[in-house]
Amino acid sequence: MSRRRLALAIEPYLYTAPSLLLIIAVMLVPLLTGLSYAFHDIILLDPLSGDFIGLDHFRELLDDDGFWTALRNTVTWTATSVALQFGLGLALALLLNQAFPGRGLVQALTFLPWAVPGFLSGLAWAWLFNPVIGTLPHWLHGLGLLARPENILSDPHLALWGPIVANVWWGIPFFAITLLAALQSIPQDIYEAASIDGAGPWLRFRRITLPLLAPTIAITVMLRTVWVANFAELIVVMTKGGPADATQILSSYIFSLAFQRLDFGYASAVAAVLLVLLLAYAAAVMVLRHALTEPG
Amino acid sequence: MVRLFRYLALATFLAFALFPLFWMLKVSVTPDDLMYGEGVRLWPSRVTLVHYTDVLRRTQFPLFFRNSLIVSAATALLATAAASATGYAFSRFRFRGKAWVVGVMLVTQMFPLVIIVAPIFRLLAPLGLTNSLAGLVLVYTAFNTPFAAFLMQSFFEAVPKDLEEAAMMDGATRLGAVVRIILPLTLPGLAATGGFVFTAAWSELLFTLMLNSSAAVSTFPAGLLGFVSKFSVDFGQMMAAGVLALLPAGLFFFLIQRYLVQGLTAGAVKG
Numbered sequence: 001m002s003r004r005r006l007a008l009a010i011e012p013y014l015y016t017a018p019s020l021l022l023i024i025a026v027m028l029v030p031l032l033t034g035l036s037y038a039f040h041d042i043i044l045l046d047p048l049s050g051d052f053i054g055l056d057h058f059r060e061l062l063d064d065d066g067f068w069t070a071l072r073n074t075v076t077w078t079a080t081s082v083a084l085q086f087g088l089g090l091a092l093a094l095l096l097n098q099a100f101p102g103r104g105l106v107q108a109l110t111f112l113p114w115a116v117p118g119f120l121s122g123l124a125w126a127w128l129f130n131p132v133i134g135t136l137p138h139w140l141h142g143l144g145l146l147a148r149p150e151n152i153l154s155d156p157h158l159a160l161w162g163p164i165v166a167n168v169w170w171g172i173p174f175f176a177i178t179l180l181a182a183l184q185s186i187p188q189d190i191y192e193a194a195s196i197d198g199a200g201p202w203l204r205f206r207r208i209t210l211p212l213l214a215p216t217i218a219i220t221v222m223l224r225t226v227w228v229a230n231f232a233e234l235i236v237v238m239t240k241g242g243p244a245d246a247t248q249i250l251s252s253y254i255f256s257l258a259f260q261r262l263d264f265g266y267a268s269a270v271a272a273v274l275l276v277l278l279l280a281y282a283a284a285v286m287v288l289r290h291a292l293t294e295p296g
Numbered sequence: 297m298v299r300l301f302r303y304l305a306l307a308t309f310l311a312f313a314l315f316p317l318f319w320m321l322k323v324s325v326t327p328d329d330l331m332y333g334e335g336v337r338l339w340p341s342r343v344t345l346v347h348y349t350d351v352l353r354r355t356q357f358p359l360f361f362r363n364s365l366i367v368s369a370a371t372a373l374l375a376t377a378a379a380s381a382t383g384y385a386f387s388r389f390r391f392r393g394k395a396w397v398v399g400v401m402l403v404t405q406m407f408p409l410v411i412i413v414a415p416i417f418r419l420l421a422p423l424g425l426t427n428s429l430a431g432l433v434l435v436y437t438a439f440n441t442p443f444a445a446f447l448m449q450s451f452f453e454a455v456p457k458d459l460e461e462a463a464m465m466d467g468a469t470r471l472g473a474v475v476r477i478i479l480p481l482t483l484p485g486l487a488a489t490g491g492f493v494f495t496a497a498w499s500e501l502l503f504t505l506m507l508n509s510s511a512a513v514s515t516f517p518a519g520l521l522g523f524v525s526k527f528s529v530d531f532g533q534m535m536a537a538g539v540l541a542l543l544p545a546g547l548f549f550f551l552i553q554r555y556l557v558q559g560l561t562a563g564a565v566k567g
Contacts, residue, residue, distance in 0.1 A: 011389070011470065012385045012389035012391040012394075013391065015381040015382060015384055015385035015389075016381070016382045016385045016386075016397055018377075018378045018381060018382075019378040019379065019381065019382040019401075019441045019442075019445060020382075020397060020400065022378065022434075022437060022438045022441060023400060023401065023404055023438055023441060023442065024400070025419075025438070026416065026419075026434060026435055026438035026439075027404050027412065027438055027439070028400065028403075028404070029415070029419070030412035030415035030416045030419060031407060031411065031412055031415075033412075033415035033418075034411040034412050034414065034415050035411070037414070037415075042414075044414070088309075091305070092309055095302055095305055095306050095309070096306075098302070100302070100303075104554065106306055106310065107553065107554065107557075108550045108553055108554070109310055109313060109314060110306075110309050110310060110313045111313075111549070111553045112313060112314070112317070112546060112549065112550065113313050113316075113317075114495075114549060115495050115542070115545045115546045115548070115549030115550070116316075116317070116499075116542060116545075116546070117498065117499030117501070117517055117541065117542075117545070118499060118501070119499075119501050119517060119520070119521065120320075120499075120517075120520065120538050120541065120542070121316065123520075123534075123538065124316040124317070124319060124320050124538070125316060127319065127323065127531075128315075128316060128319055131336075132332055132335050132336075133323065133331065133332065133335035133336070133531065134319070134335070134336065135319075135336050135338070138336055169312065169313070169316065172309075172313075173553075177553065177556055177557055177560065178560055180557050181556075181557045181558075181559075181560030181561040182560075182561075184557070184561045185561045223405065226405065226406050227405070230406075230407070230408045230409070232408070232410070233501060233502070250408075251408045251410065254408055254410045254411070255410050258410055258413070258414070264414050267410070267411075268411055271407070271408050271410060271411035272411075274407075274408055275406065275407045275408070275411075278406050278407075279406060282406065
């Protein structure tokens with residue numbers, strides 16, 4: 001009997017062990033090693049490097065204009081991308097939540113961008129923004145939005161919009177999928193009862209849909225914010241951070257520190273700062289969500 | 297009127313979603329001599345498949361394609377298996393340390409992956425797992441397991457607990473009950489999770505570039521980026537290769553997306 005109880009007690013650990021061991025070995029241990037690089041002088045290919053230098057990297061960071069520019073751009077990039085992805089993803093989910101002929105096909109096609117590899121969508125959009133082989137500059141010029149059909153990726157004031165548009169295109173399906181799932185789990189009779197009581201579409205949306213979606217919205221916006229802040233591929237492929245650092249965000253900055261300057265120590269210090277900022281943000285969202293869902 | 301507005305809005309979404317894909321297709325069939333002259337036309341005056349035949353016959357892309365298929369399929373199988381076990385435990389058991397396990401999995405979603413490239417390289421090199429497809433499978437399986445586990449959890453939540461409990465009353469072990477009764481019921485979920493992981497592994501660029509330097513074990517994304525760094529970019533071939541790269545991931549995603557919505561719906565209902 002006691003043997004059976006022991007078997008029952010360890011059962012959940014047996015199910016979780018393979019994943020957990022793999023994640024600890026391949027992600028958590030390397031993460032701790034990577035974080036320890038932040039306190040060391042580690043230049044790849046330099047055999048004399050490797051000394052412990054304490055907080056030197058973090059002091060260097062305070063005077064590094066590249067870091068502060070990248071931090072500002074990270075906020076713009078993340079906030080704009082996530083807001084547009086969320087807004088358009090919610091609109092798409094609401095449109096797809098009603099039956100109409102051909103809905104299955106429309107849904108599959110509008111979700112398709114998510115299957116496109118990130119760097120490939122970067123390449124495709126970089127082309128569309130190129131006036132020689134793409135149409136977008138000519139369309140923008142025709143609409144009067146651009147004085148001349150130029151490549152916005154080479155204009156420091158506009159360049160960040162290039163990767164943002166590509167990112168929005170690519171990220172709408174994530175929000176649409178999760179929000180559509182949340183919409184479909186709302187029982188229809190609530191809406192019917194509200195209609196009978198005379199509530200119009202806007203009131204039903206504000207009083208029923210939004211509150212019931214709120215937990216899903218909080219979680220998906222939080223996950224996506226973290227994810228988008230860490231997402232460097234589009235920027236690396238489309239602009240490499242240029243022109244003049246106008247599109248450099250922290251994660252692409254880390255990328256270029258590590259793989260162009262081979263300065264893994266300093267790159268890790270910047271990555272550590274980004275990680276702390278993101279953890280603080282996630283914690284704040286969770287606290288806020290808790291406060292909102294459990295009043296009193 | 298409302299209906300007209302809805303169709304108009306959906307048509308706009310469709311155009312936005314498909315236009316870049318259409319543009320890739322268009323460039324891939326444009327003959328080289330028209331590439332710049334007709335660069336901004338919606339469709340070239342002549343089309344050609346020569347970029348596709350060149351990619352398949354004269355480049356190493358068939359090899360990259362095969363490597364990517366092996367890596368993505370193996371990753372999908374392993375990550376889905378590990379994630380199913382973990383997702384099942386999350387959905388059926390309360391156990392000490394559960395919050396920690398969930399926490400560890402959430403943290404893996406939060407940090408920039410660039411920070412672990414060098415440590416992973418130093419971990420895998422002595423094991424002979426750099427410049428190998430097996431090393432990539434190991435790394436991708438670890439990356440994809442957390443999100444896949446949360447997905448599988450919500451698929452399991454949709455299956456009533458009574459089912460395996462009834463089977464266990466009849467003398468089956470829990471594992472036997474899960475394998476024979478619960479897993480067949482979650483087949484759409486398994487397919488959705490597997491397809492999702494396959495797509496993610498198919499698209500991964502950073503680690504394939506950093507861990508594998510030899511062409512013999514390169515995957516599709518690394519091969520594609522090879523076109524960019526050459527001195528003369530062959531746009532036609534590159535986009536032909538890009539369209540080919542899209543086929544498996546796009547097809548998979550096209551087939552599984554409704555199960556993703558279904559699975560998440562079930563998870564949302566149960567909490």
